């Protein structure tokens with residue numbers, strides 16, 4: 001479980017309907033029992049766009065304003081919310097967003113110079129797709145490690161997607177991640193007319209992506225809510241557009257929001273063409289780094305199920321780093337209890353633990 005789940009849920013408690021559907025014991029029924037449930041797809045200037053009745057014939061987008069009772073609580077793409085008032089989704093109607101349902105996971109971005117507040121950016125993601133290019137721009141292991149830490153800490157399954165394998169073989173990069181629990185997809189462009197899929201970047205540049213790689217990624221995304229993260233120029237929008245057919249920033253009308261050019265830097269939830277209901281890609285133009293200040297080593301360790309049991313033998317409050325006296329992980333691995341790759345797994349784990357101190361400039365091949 002992520003450390004942060006409950007931070008945003010206190011005010012939910014009063015208004016959340018009884019989960020099991022049984023009658024409330026007291027007369028104090030939750031407010032807004034009649035609220036309609038929706039999934040937030042985007043947030044723009046105080047207007048919240050939610051999809052209601054996803055997958056049903058009554059599926060519609062409803063635009064809502066936030067009820068005052070929510071105070072300043074952030075509402076972000078991926079959130080499941082309760083809506084009251086006019087939820088018809090007809091033009092020029094405005095519903096009222098009255099509650100945020102419990103969040104299974106939360107991704108936040110760090111504070112930075114232009115914005116001193118750490119902000120929630122995506123709720124309820126099952127997966128985090130970390131997109132890096134094999135080259136041009138050079139991949140940064142520090143960035144990947146930090147993203148992995150953020151994912152493991154939040155209880156979100158990471159997927160490493162390496163693009164531009166046609167430019168450079170990513171084997172050296174991937175060796176760093178061989179002993180971690182993550183899925184890897186390698187994407188490339190191709191000149192082969194038969195095995196490629198045409199896609200455009202946000203700037204309208206064309207690329208022909210290898211269809212087999214796209215299919216592999218698509219398979220991993222099916223039925224899941226996946227946040228997608230990547231630095232500028234790595235080919236993220238080309239990939240997302242190939243999967244969603246979206247014309248996010250090409251001046252066309254967006255397939256999901258029904259509006260023109262999506263100008264806000266808020267995250268945007270998009271659907272994959274013909275995917276099962278419940279499949280969402282949440283693009284995150286706003287995230288460049290994560291807040292790792294409060295990462296709990298136990299959450300990271302939990303992602304290493306072969307190492308995690310050793311913690312029972314650690315001293316109280318052990319930080320599990322190489323510098324923690326009496327950390328039981330070393331002996332656990334030395335005794336072969338974490339399998340043949342135990343030592344590699346332990347060093348990967350400890351590298352991630354140190355990721356928060358790492359400066360994001362370590363480029364592959366330059367160390």
Ligand SMILES: Nc1nc2c(ncn2[C@@H]2O[C@H](COP(=O)(O)OP(=O)(O)OP(=O)(O)O)[C@@H](O)[C@H]2O)c(=O)[nH]1
Nearest residue numbers: 164188189201202205207232233234235236237238
């Ligand atoms: N060689 C090669 N080029 C690619 C590949 N994927 C994308 N590109 C190109 O890389 C450039 C950047 O791609 P974008 O999709 O705009 O990258 P982005 O990560 O969305 O970048 P921003 O839009 O700045 O956030 C474009 O010219 C693409 O056509 C690939 O697999 N191989």
Ligand SMILES: [Zn+2]
Nearest residue numbers: 314318320327
């Ligand atoms: Zn320990």
